[in-house]
Amino acid sequence: MKVFVDTGDVEEIREAISWGIVDGVTTNPTLIRATLAKRPGAKIKEYLEEVCRAAGPGRPVSLEVMSTKAEEMIEEGRVLYERYNSIAGNAVIKVPVTTRGVEEGYFEGVRAIRELSSIGIPVNATLIMTPAQAVLAAKAGAKYVSPFLGRVDDYIRERLGIKFSKDDYFSEEMARDDVNDGVRSGVDLLRKIRVIFRAYGFNTEIIAASVRNARQATEAMLEGADIITVPFEVLVKMVAHPKSEEGIKKFVEDAVKANYGELFRQ
Numbered sequence: 001m002k003v004f005v006d007t008g009d010v011e012e013i014r015e016a017i018s019w020g021i022v023d024g025v026t027t028n029p030t031l032i033r034a035t036l037a038k039r040p041g042a043k044i045k046e047y048l049e050e051v052c053r054a055a056g057p058g059r060p061v062s063l064e065v066m067s068t069k070a071e072e073m074i075e076e077g078r079v080l081y082e083r084y085n086s087i088a089g090n091a092v093i094k095v096p097v098t099t100r101g102v103e104e105g106y107f108e109g110v111r112a113i114r115e116l117s118s119i120g121i122p123v124n125a126t127l128i129m130t131p132a133q134a135v136l137a138a139k140a141g142a143k144y145v146s147p148f149l150g151r152v153d154d155y156i157r158e159r160l161g162i163k164f165s166k167d168d169y170f171s172e173e174m175a176r177d178d179v180n181d182g183v184r185s186g187v188d189l190l191r192k193i194r195v196i197f198r199a200y201g202f203n204t205e206i207i208a209a210s211v212r213n214a215r216q217a218t219e220a221m222l223e224g225a226d227i228i229t230v231p232f233e234v235l236v237k238m239v240a241h242p243k244s245e246e247g248i249k250k251f252v253e254d255a256v257k258a259n260y261g262e263l264f265r266q
């Protein structure tokens, strides 16, 4: 089970990697835009090199294409892979499973995933909102699929008229089968993808993405995510607990009173 950090911020990447528990990085255009906005003068081309270098060998970094036509996405995927994989051998190309919404055709994403995968470029199929999309991406050869747990919860809550903040936990008990084709939450989406992948022996890895809070991260792990990709601030919440904080205060106090210092003197 792997933990990725979902950020475009190189300082966050370095800090999270220094903890020794981060196995990779995912970015998207929104995250990169937010990061560059905080760094006036930073050039995206060099900045992404820094991101790949900061992650380092053996920690995949997902970099997303920007076009919505298959041919263009394929070309961008090649360019990105060639340029950034040479930095630390860790580039993965993120391709949306469908670009319908911008394009007339539904299958531009799947075609791009197929082509890039067939020439040996590892693809992370992104914006996965249904089990069927995950299967199509896996059949096209994607190395990873990224179901967007939080955004599926958003969709269900919007359809049910539930008011929420972005990081609010959502329980599938609050859902109804008829609002989202039987998928009752983001975690339920992950569960269903896992069941199908196991049943048919797909070896595409599932990245639980769009993870908004620590409870959702735990549920994603319980449901067998191969990888969870988590924003920096959610990683911090995953290690925190008031009782741990209270406990360490008392242990430190008592260690001093019990003269523990003696144990470490030569």
Ligand code: G3P
Binding pocket: 006, 026, 028, 031, 148, 150, 151, 209, 210, 211, 212, 229
């Ligand atoms: O990994 C995908 C993620 O960055 C999207 O998260 O919170 O914008 O839905 P969010």
